Amino acid sequence: MNTPLAPHYKKPLWETPFAERARALQQRDSYVPWAGYSTVDVFTTVEQEYFAIRNATTLFDLTPMVKYRIAGPDAERYVNRLVTRDIRKLKVGRVSYVVWCNDAGHLIDDGTVFRIAEHDFRICTAERQLDWFMDSAIGFKVEIEEVTSEIAALAVQGPTSCFVLKRLGLEGVEQLKPFEWRNLSAAGRPVMVSRTGFTGDLGYELWMRPEHALGLWDDLMDAGQSRGIRPIGSQALNMARIEAGFLMPNVDFISAEHTIRLNRDRSPLELGLEWLIDFDKPHFNGRRALLEENRVGPKRRLVGLDVAGNKPAHGALLYSDEAGLKEVGHVTSAMWSPTCKRNIALAMINTPHEGLGSTVWADVYLNRELMWERRMLRSQVVERPFFAPARRRATPPNDR
Amino acid sequence: MSSVRPDSADVIIIGGGHNGLVCAATLARAGQSVLVLEAAEHVGGMAITRRFAEGFKVSAAAHLFNQMPLSLVRDLNLKHHGLAFAATDLPTIGLSPDEAPLRMGDLDALNVRSEADARAYAPFDRRMNRFGKLIHAILASTPPRLGTTLWEDKWALAKMALKLRLLGRKEMRELLRIIGMNAYDLFEDEFQTPVLKGVLGFDAIVGSNFGPRAPGTVLTYLYRRAAEVSADSSTFVQPIGGLGTVTQALARAAEAAGARIRTQAPVARILVENDHASGVLLESGETIVANTVISNVDAKTTFLNLLGTEHLDTGFVRRIDHFRSAGMTAKLHLALAKRPNFTGVKPEWLGGRLVLSPSLNELERAFNPTKYQSVSATPALEITIPTIHDSSLAPTGQHVLSSVVQYVPYSIKGGWQTHRAALTTQLIDLLDQHAPGLRDSVVAAELLTPEDLEKEFRVTGGHWHHGDLAFDQFYMVRPVPGATQYQTPLPGLYLCGASSHPGGGVMGLAGRHAAHRVMSKSP
Ligand SMILES: Cc1cc2nc3c(=O)[nH]c(=O)nc-3n(C[C@H](O)[C@H](O)[C@H](O)COP(=O)(O)OP(=O)(O)OC[C@H]3O[C@@H](n4cnc5c(N)ncnc54)[C@H](O)[C@@H]3O)c2cc1C
Numbered sequence: 033m034n035t036p037l038a039p040h041y042k043k044p045l046w047e048t049p050f051a052e053r054a055r056a057l058q059q060r061d062s063y064v065p066w067a068g069y070s071t072v073d074v075f076t077t078v079e080q081e082y083f084a085i086r087n088a089t090t091l092f093d094l095t096p097m098v099k100y101r102i103a104g105p106d107a108e109r110y111v112n113r114l115v116t117r118d119i120r121k122l123k124v125g126r127v128s129y130v131v132w133c134n135d136a137g138h139l140i141d142d143g144t145v146f147r148i149a150e151h152d153f154r155i156c157t158a159e160r161q162l163d164w165f166m167d168s169a170i171g172f173k174v175e176i177e178e179v180t181s182e183i184a185a186l187a188v189q190g191p192t193s194c195f196v197l198k199r200l201g202l203e204g205v206e207q208l209k210p211f212e213w214r215n216l217s218a219a220g221r222p223v224m225v226s227r228t229g230f231t232g233d234l235g236y237e238l239w240m241r242p243e244h245a246l247g248l249w250d251d252l253m254d255a256g257q258s259r260g261i262r263p264i265g266s267q268a269l270n271m272a273r274i275e276a277g278f279l280m281p282n283v284d285f286i287s288a289e290h291t292i293r294l295n296r297d298r299s300p301l302e303l304g305l306e307w308l309i310d311f312d313k314p315h316f317n318g319r320r321a322l323l324e325e326n327r328v329g330p331k332r333r334l335v336g337l338d339v340a341g342n343k344p345a346h347g348a349l350l351y352s353d354e355a356g357l358k359e360v361g362h363v364t365s366a367m368w369s370p371t372c373k374r375n376i377a378l379a380m381i382n383t384p385h386e387g388l389g390s391t392v393w394a395d396v397y398l399n400r401e402l403m404w405e406r407r408m409l410r411s412q413v414v415e416r417p418f419f420a421p422a423r424r425r426a427t428p429p430n431d432r
Numbered sequence: 433m434s435s436v437r438p439d440s441a442d443v444i445i446i447g448g449g450h451n452g453l454v455c456a457a458t459l460a461r462a463g464q465s466v467l468v469l470e471a472a473e474h475v476g477g478m479a480i481t482r483r484f485a486e487g488f489k490v491s492a493a494a495h496l497f498n499q500m501p502l503s504l505v506r507d508l509n510l511k512h513h514g515l516a517f518a519a520t521d522l523p524t525i526g527l528s529p530d531e532a533p534l535r536m537g538d539l540d541a542l543n544v545r546s547e548a549d550a551r552a553y554a555p556f557d558r559r560m561n562r563f564g565k566l567i568h569a570i571l572a573s574t575p576p577r578l579g580t581t582l583w584e585d586k587w588a589l590a591k592m593a594l595k596l597r598l599l600g601r602k603e604m605r606e607l608l609r610i611i612g613m614n615a616y617d618l619f620e621d622e623f624q625t626p627v628l629k630g631v632l633g634f635d636a637i638v639g640s641n642f643g644p645r646a647p648g649t650v651l652t653y654l655y656r657r658a659a660e661v662s663a664d665s666s667t668f669v670q671p672i673g674g675l676g677t678v679t680q681a682l683a684r685a686a687e688a689a690g691a692r693i694r695t696q697a698p699v700a701r702i703l704v705e706n707d708h709a710s711g712v713l714l715e716s717g718e719t720i721v722a723n724t725v726i727s728n729v730d731a732k733t734t735f736l737n738l739l740g741t742e743h744l745d746t747g748f749v750r751r752i753d754h755f756r757s758a759g760m761t762a763k764l765h766l767a768l769a770k771r772p773n774f775t776g777v778k779p780e781w782l783g784g785r786l787v788l789s790p791s792l793n794e795l796e797r798a799f800n801p802t803k804y805q806s807v808s809a810t811p812a813l814e815i816t817i818p819t820i821h822d823s824s825l826a827p828t829g830q831h832v833l834s835s836v837v838q839y840v841p842y843s844i845k846g847g848w849q850t851h852r853a854a855l856t857t858q859l860i861d862l863l864d865q866h867a868p869g870l871r872d873s874v875v876a877a878e879l880l881t882p883e884d885l886e887k888e889f890r891v892t893g894g895h896w897h898h899g900d901l902a903f904d905q906f907y908m909v910r911p912v913p914g915a916t917q918y919q920t921p922l923p924g925l926y927l928c929g930a931s932s933h934p935g936g937g938v939m940g941l942a943g944r945h946a947a948h949r950v951m952s953k954s955p
Pocket residue numbers: 446447448449450451452469470471472475476477478479493494495496497498499697698699700728729730761762763836885889890891894895896897898928929930931935936937938939
């Protein structure tokens with residue numbers, strides 16, 4: 033029943049089932065490729081879209097998110113050996129944020145695991161992983177299938193999103209706790225709803241069969257009219273995810289399966305994801321290497337930075353001293369946060385310069401009408417996330 | 433009177449092949465309590481003597497003893513434990529339908545065929561000996577690790593570099609020139625006589641998956657020379673009672689040193705506790721505990737079946753899965769009513785090693801069909817008639833012919849069920865061309881294809897070396913990175929079989945190196 037996609041040599045970028053509506057609403061002709069699909073980067077203006085995330089309801093088409101179905105008698109053992117968290121604890125009806133590593137304990141990618149049934153999981157991830165997943169299946173009774181094009185997906189995020197979904201007719205959606213999913217329906221259309229997202233705000237993700245995509249979009253836009261609903265592109269989403277402190281593959285880390293140069297791989301310990309590692313569960317990929325790294329301590333860590341001034345420290349090198357004599361790291365993501373009113377960044381900093389409260393200096397270059405000015409900006413290591421409103425967790429959410 | 437306490441030992445060795453036994457004897461002599469668990473009814477693995485027809489016995493896989501260092505034979509007192517030789521210094525005779533049989537190393541005979549060859553042979557042989565000795569240093573030691581920081585590994589690398597340098601500039605260059613080459617080009621450069629080149633080529637590829645034109649076959653040639661020519665080694669030898677005598681003696685040596693051996697005890701699983709090997713589960717359901725588990729079983733079976741991939745990382749499993757281990761060598765056993773008569777083969781040669789590999793081109797041609805899962809009409813043969821020296825293997829006056837058959841693929845189109853009988857007949861016909869009348873004297877015949885070898889000896893692919901000996905599965909990276917130096921990713925689990933450096937052949941070095949590695953790791 034899923035629409036067969038044209039081979040890439042005929043059509044380099046596919047369209048998602050929402051493309052027709054997105055095309056009608058976008059005003060910038062600003063598209064970006066994502067995992068083989070064409071997706072909207074900006075619909076109107078980044079600012080408008082960003083503020084909708086924090087103040088209203090937004091729609092983001094995440095169909096290109098790569099989805100795998102993992103099923104079979106060994107599915108639980110398989111996923112448990114694949115990822116660093118203890119998946120035995122994940123109950124049917126729940127979702128878990130996970131990472132998976134190679135033998136050296138270096139991050140290949142992160143993603144979410146849905147436990148669909150006792151022996152049936154879904155893993156959603158930004159990039160294709162079939163090679164690694166298949167090789168990881170040697171010795172396990174599991175079947176692995178990519179189901180990306182069989183499932184259309186829409187993120188509905190923002191403080192009024194619960195209200196909009198209720199209005200849409202998704203009965204009981206307000207009961208969903210963070211990282212729970214349920215099969216609901218709206219106007220006769222089956223929709224799987226999970227309380228997950230990439231914005232750090234109240235929000236949900238809707239998973240449906242492609243043939244229901246356009247109808248659902250239309251109903252959502254109607255239901256959300258009074259709550260300022262609007263579609264958003266990836267740029268606005270990127271702002272929200274930096275505020276939420278989430279990592280972006282190929283920005284904050286590069287998959288260990290893709291790096292070429294030495295020492296470009298990153299471990300979950302370095303990325304500040306130690307809370308995702310369970311050393312007490314049975315063996316998992318990279319466990320022995322991570323134990324050793326944990327023993328000696330990671331060489332560097334990804335931290336949050338509060339940078340002086342209001343100029344984003346994109347890609348800045350970081351020094352331990354204002355004179356810039358000793359380089360200790362670099363910025364991976366940076367922005368002026370409109371909600372926090374702070375100049376924030378994610379940065380990889382060598383130990384021991386990465387401790388909470390430490391000061392480092394960001395070497396920032398500003399282009400002032402074609403003249404470059406260099407600034408050493410005092411930056412302080414601060415807690416992540418930068419923005420974590422209580423509403424993201426409240427159940428039932430305030431539904432005005 | 434069954435005891436409730438499970439059986440236990442310091443060290444469990446899974447598999448009683450010759451390497452497992454050498455390892456057991458070495459560890460037991462060092463005072464460890466060792467238990468060998470062998471699946472079959474008898475120890476020996478691919479070095480056993482067994483019945484194959486009423487009244488006839490044969491060395492079932494390995495049939496010539498030429499690789500085990502004398503020092504090992506002496507250290508383990510194998511002569512005291514029953515090892516005796518029926519014949520030593522067996523000559524190698526090259527057979528060909530186009531030429532008279534040629535005894536290798538017979539310069540006068542060679543001179544008749546080609547003066548140039550007779551002149552070139554001795555210097556060539558000396559050089560190969562020299563290179564062989566250098567390679568022997570590689571066999572005789574545990575390989576260092578790549579990217580190492582340990583001084584012992586660095587020292588080993590430095591020693592190797594020094595040995596290479598000590599060859600002298602010219603010889604070193606020559607070695608580096610030829611080491612990655614193929615046997616075909618090297619022997620074509622050196623010689624003219626087809627059968628001479630055919631036999632040299634055979635020695636470069638026997639037991640492997642390559643034709644003589646495949647890169648790396650000079651390495652495998654030197655490798656074989658290394659085991660043979662080193663001062664430490666004997667040349668072709670036929671033990672009394674076949675190769676089984678070697679492993680029986682090893683078993684006795686191990687037991688004399690205090691090791692226990694249990695046969696008919698197939699291991700089903702390697703047990704793991706707190707990420708450390710903790711014992712084994714037998715197919716019978718019995719559990720045996722140990723601090724150290726050493727596997728003589730091939731690497732694929734050890735990791736993928738006995739340990740299980742859930743205890744390993746994906747990248748490692750991927751490498752083990754890719755470890756090339758499909759065998760290409762079969763074994764033919766014939767019970768003969770009378771002594772065969774090979775045309776042109778002198779009586780004193782008949783007990784030797786008869787190699788049917790008429791030329792390099794014939795050899796390459798014999799290889800070609802295997803690429804497409806079929807088998808050549810004229811494979812290369814290494815024939816021995818052990819009953820010439822050892823009458824205990826057959827009824828009086830009758831004989832056993834044992835032949836290695838090179839280039840018989842593991843899988844064949846249509847399956848071996850439908851091809852085994854035809855290939856057996858074909859091989860008997862081929863032999864009959866060189867030994868007229870042989871066909872009519874055949875009382876019984878047995879052909880062990882790689883698939884049969886896999887079943888009988890529990891070796892993945894039925895491979896001579898448990899896995900190809902090739903540059904990418906060699907020395908520092910054998911069997912795969914992560915399982916070198918006899919260690920494995922799982923603490924407490926070691927390898928000691930032919931999958932590990934220096935590979936197969938009844939050499940015993942993998943077993944010995946592994947034992948030393950285990951001792952250096954245990955307190
Ligand atoms: C056709 C052929 C001809 C050969 N000819 C020669 C020759 O002439 N000269 C020579 O030097 N070499 C020869 N070889 C090579 C040589 O036989 C092997 O390389 C060598 O015997 C390997 O010894 P090993 O101890 O490493 O392993 P193996 O001999 O394979 O021993 C492994 C042991 O483990 C046991 N085992 C496996 N699974 C289990 C389990 N689950 N539980 C318990 N036990 C288990 C097996 O039964 C076996 O006894 C030949 C090989 C072949 C195939």
